Amino acid sequence: MEMPVPSGQIIARKSAILDRFLKVLPAEAVISEPAETRVYECDALSAYRCPPMAAVLPSSTEEVAAILRICHEEGVPVVPRGSGTSLAGGALPTADAVILGVSKLADVLETDYDNRYIRVQTGRTNLSVTGAVEQDDFFYAPDPSSQLACAIAGNIAMNSGGAHCLKYGVTTNNLLGVTMVTMAGEIIELGGAHLDAPGYDWLGVICGSEGQLGVVTEATLRILRKPEGARPVLIGYDSNETAGACVADIIRAGVLPVAIEFMDRPCIEACEAFAHAGYPQVEALLIVEVEGSEAEIQEQLSRIIEIANKHQPAELRESSSEEESALIWKGRKSAFGAMGQISDYICLDGTIPVSALPETLRRIGELSNQYGLKVANVFHAGDGNMHPLILFDANKPGDLEICEALGAEILKLCVEVGGCLSGEHGVGVEKRDLMTAQYTDDDLDIQMQVKDVLDPQWLLNPAKVFPLASSASRREATTRDTAARSDSASAAA
Amino acid sequence: MYEPRDEDAVASVIRDAANASKSLSIQGGASRRGLGHDVAGAPVSLTGLSGITLYEPGALTLVVRAGTPLKEIKAALAEEGQMLPFEPPCWAAILGNGAHAESTIGGVVATNASGPRRIHSGACRDSLIGVRFVDGAGRILKNGGRVMKNVTGYDLVKLMCGTHGTLGVLTEVSFKLLPKPESQATVSLTGLDNQQAVAAMSAALGSPYNVSGAAHVPSASDGQSRTCLRLEGLAQSVSYRAAELMRQLDPFGSPQLDTDVDAVSREWQSMGAADALATESGRDIWRISVKPTDGPRVAAALEGATVFFDWGGGLVWAAVDAGTDVRSRLAGIDGHATLFKADTDNRQRLGVFHPEDPAIARYSQRLKQEFDPSNILNRGRMG
Numbered sequence A: 001m002e003m004p005v006p007s008g009q010i011i012a013r014k015s016a017i018l019d020r021f022l023k024v025l026p027a028e029a030v031i032s033e034p035a036e037t038r039v040y041e042c043d044a045l046s047a048y049r050c051p052p053m054a055a056v057l058p059s060s061t062e063e064v065a066a067i068l069r070i071c072h073e074e075g076v077p078v079v080p081r082g083s084g085t086s087l088a089g090g091a092l093p094t095a096d097a098v099i100l101g102v103s104k105l106a107d108v109l110e111t112d113y114d115n116r117y118i119r120v121q122t123g124r125t126n127l128s129v130t131g132a133v134e135q136d137d138f139f140y141a142p143d144p145s146s147q148l149a150c151a152i153a154g155n156i157a158m159n160s161g162g163a164h165c166l167k168y169g170v171t172t173n174n175l176l177g178v179t180m181v182t183m184a185g186e187i188i189e190l191g192g193a194h195l196d197a198p199g200y201d202w203l204g205v206i207c208g209s210e211g212q213l214g215v216v217t218e219a220t221l222r223i224l225r226k227p228e229g230a231r232p233v234l235i236g237y238d239s240n241e242t243a244g245a246c247v248a249d250i251i252r253a254g255v256l257p258v259a260i261e262f263m264d265r266p267c268i269e270a271c272e273a274f275a276h277a278g279y280p281q282v283e284a285l286l287i288v289e290v291e292g293s294e295a296e297i298q299e300q301l302s303r304i305i306e307i308a309n310k311h312q313p314a315e316l317r318e319s320s321s322e323e324e325s326a327l328i329w330k331g332r333k334s335a336f337g338a339m340g341q342i343s344d345y346i347c348l349d350g351t352i353p354v355s356a357l358p359e360t361l362r363r364i365g366e367l368s369n370q371y372g373l374k375v376a377n378v379f380h381a382g383d384g385n386m387h388p389l390i391l392f393d394a395n396k397p398g399d400l401e402i403c404e405a406l407g408a409e410i411l412k413l414c415v416e417v418g419g420c421l422s423g424e425h426g427v428g429v430e431k432r433d434l435m436t437a438q439y440t441d442d443d444l445d446i447q448m449q450v451k452d453v454l455d456p457q458w459l460l461n462p463a464k465v466f467p468l469a470s471s472a473s474r475r476e477a478t479t480r481d482t483a484a485r486s487d488s489a490s491a492a493a
Numbered sequence B: 001m002y003e004p005r006d007e008d009a010v011a012s013v014i015r016d017a018a019n020a021s022k023s024l025s026i027q028g029g030a031s032r033r034g035l036g037h038d039v040a041g042a043p044v045s046l047t048g049l050s051g052i053t054l055y056e057p058g059a060l061t062l063v064v065r066a067g068t069p070l071k072e073i074k075a076a077l078a079e080e081g082q083m084l085p086f087e088p089p090c091w092a093a094i095l096g097n098g099a100h101a102e103s104t105i106g107g108v109v110a111t112n113a114s115g116p117r118r119i120h121s122g123a124c125r126d127s128l129i130g131v132r133f134v135d136g137a138g139r140i141l142k143n144g145g146r147v148m149k150n151v152t153g154y155d156l157v158k159l160m161c162g163t164h165g166t167l168g169v170l171t172e173v174s175f176k177l178l179p180k181p182e183s184q185a186t187v188s189l190t191g192l193d194n195q196q197a198v199a200a201m202s203a204a205l206g207s208p209y210n211v212s213g214a215a216h217v218p219s220a221s222d223g224q225s226r227t228c229l230r231l232e233g234l235a236q237s238v239s240y241r242a243a244e245l246m247r248q249l250d251p252f253g254s255p256q257l258d259t260d261v262d263a264v265s266r267e268w269q270s271m272g273a274a275d276a277l278a279t280e281s282g283r284d285i286w287r288i289s290v291k292p293t294d295g296p297r298v299a300a301a302l303e304g305a306t307v308f309f310d311w312g313g314g315l316v317w318a319a320v321d322a323g324t325d326v327r328s329r330l331a332g333i334d335g336h337a338t339l340f341k342a343d344t345d346n347r348q349r350l351g352v353f354h355p356e357d358p359a360i361a362r363y364s365q366r367l368k369q370e371f372d373p374s375n376i377l378n379r380g381r382m383g
């Protein structure tokens, strides 16, 4: 994976730039010692690392604006960072970049149950948003598996999803407003406690823009009343095809579960060995969860079980207690950890049309044989968001490269069957160079034109999302400007 | 009038117009005519781009050409027991465009038109998962796709929704769908004032009973106010939730229950269409979005107006004397006010869309330049 060559001119001015930071931030919020900048060298896509020139940890929107104004004037690239759990390398810096971390911005600013929203600073973790309202029986719906660690800032930037988004939608559907600082240091407010935009839907574009359009410091989020209860049912089948058909039939029948999770055999075995959830030995396992009062749960489950039975399940287990429900979920929730015990792996994140499920799984199997690496599948079946896990050996020279090549083939397959490269993790650097498989040059250009509007110098997280070749002319125009500026500065000196 | 029959023809109309710097006025079924500022320019009708491209009931997804009549889509979905989640409202009557004017799906998307279920299942922009469009330079572009979860690149799908044809001409749109509820019921209260009504709606929307509609008509046909809460879903579940909700709302009066599916669905259709204001001819109609508990403040500030509340109080429809500057009366209340219906002069003088913050307005203008460099697409529609 390639990153742009860092600008020697910027690195040469490091101490002058740091001096300027120290005029607007306290010393402990400016990190520049190599031993300390190492903390910011990667996110959860840890195969790629590069310590930034410096990291700054502002404590207010005004401080964020002050830092951005300086970086804008100095032509320094800025990489915003929440908790660094991105699986796409979204928060990966370059050696000439400043990491702008929002972790000190973690307060709840306002909670309003009558109007059902909460306003928070974006460094707050996803789970602690729900934590702030659950004593009153409310919750924030998007629930990425990383919710203990990931920040609302990253959730907004990646438009993150979760297991329950079939019913509740993803981040963008639960975001009412933001305070954002542009690269030029201008503070703008988009949306608020009311619904819909008066003009263009900027909020809709900011959400999912991977930290390339502005630094989001505050967010107004929709909160919901907790359902009275929830219960999963576990259904096992002898083939992926049958499980896929069962999913389509459930959806078609007009019962909309809150979650339908799917695991294939390699994944089931790994989870079972790790979590001892009592999973049956089958080819495909579904976990279907419904919500409501006891009577509503019964009504929905009886319909789902009726449909499931038509497909002759090898196993069907309705939870009859809190403990059993927890056990059913325990295996699924530990899927990534379980895989990590067995082997190194990379986690993909494509989406396919639900109807293409059996075909896609079959072809992933073929590709897996062809490349000689095992693939385990675990995914949100209701919405077609797949997480194939490719197992490899990080200590074996060349294995990572084979793994990445196989990953690229699988993602292209997702596009070919009518889906997309990323369902919830984002493009970052990981899928950047595959974007041409899904989009034409014009399709990419119109997206880059949006960045031209908000960040004409391409300083904010510049080497992400778009293939380097596609964004080169825009990024290099900035490098030339910076060079010219520093030339004239040295000439003046 | 240009009547392109496919996407390539749309692109060539636009390229020619761009070369000649000739502006175009984009239209679907003309059921929303009068919404936004008048546009001078050669009319382009999208009704030639019609038909469902792909419908997968088992995946809850639909791909459809932009000129397809909404009626046709609703019928196709109904056959499979499915629907568009955001309940596209019919505004032909309130805009005075005649009951026969037929919305196209492109017009629905271009105006981000969303009905009462907006508070529960999101707006049009939330159900929209993919667009194909032609920009002002004649480039054929796509964003999003036909799957529910997609974060590949920037979300221009949301951006295109509600841009009134000013950034591009939509040629194809994709949606995620919902199963049509097997049962529906309305729990209603009578005689509440605006403040009490919003308190009751807030209580209901903050309950675990999945309320999918919350509207308040201060002066219904019998002269009394009527506050309505809708429940939808499987039959037993609806009756269970209705009973619980009625118990919860007891302090607000004596809740009534209506379970006649036809009557319930007619009533909510009528809420979406803002029928409560349909007889206010000669007055201006405003559509005001605020946080729900500010709804009564809006009504109080607009003394003499006929108002009606949807979205739990957060959407205030108001009929006021022609020419009233509603925005200046609402100063200090966060949100935005759209002059939904008025004559050309008043729309011109007051502005249809709420003025954006100056910084954002500047970015919006630059965005328009990027998408439509010759400024030929619905020039001036959004002010």
Ligand SMILES: Cc1cc2nc3c(=O)[nH]c(=O)nc-3n(C[C@H](O)[C@H](O)[C@H](O)COP(=O)(O)OP(=O)(O)OC[C@H]3O[C@@H](n4cnc5c(N)ncnc54)[C@H](O)[C@@H]3O)c2cc1C
Pocket: A043, A044, A079, A080, A081, A082, A083, A084, A085, A086, A087, A089, A090, A091, A102, A122, A143, A144, A145, A146, A149, A150, A151, A152, A153, A154, A155, A156, A157, A158, A159, A160, A161, A162, A163, A210, A211, A212, A214, A215, A216, A217, A336, A424, A425, A426, A461
């Ligand atoms: C074990 C594990 C499980 C996961 N499960 C899920 C899952 O179920 N669903 C899912 O969607 N994701 C999942 N993820 C991915 C990841 O957690 C999400 O992408 C998350 O939203 C990232 O949040 P963060 O705060 O860690 O962001 P970071 O990693 O710090 O940054 C992510 C991106 O956001 C940008 N950014 C950060 N802060 C700001 C800001 N203030 N303003 C603008 N841009 C900003 C960064 O530049 C970067 O591009 C998982 C990750 C792990 C490691």
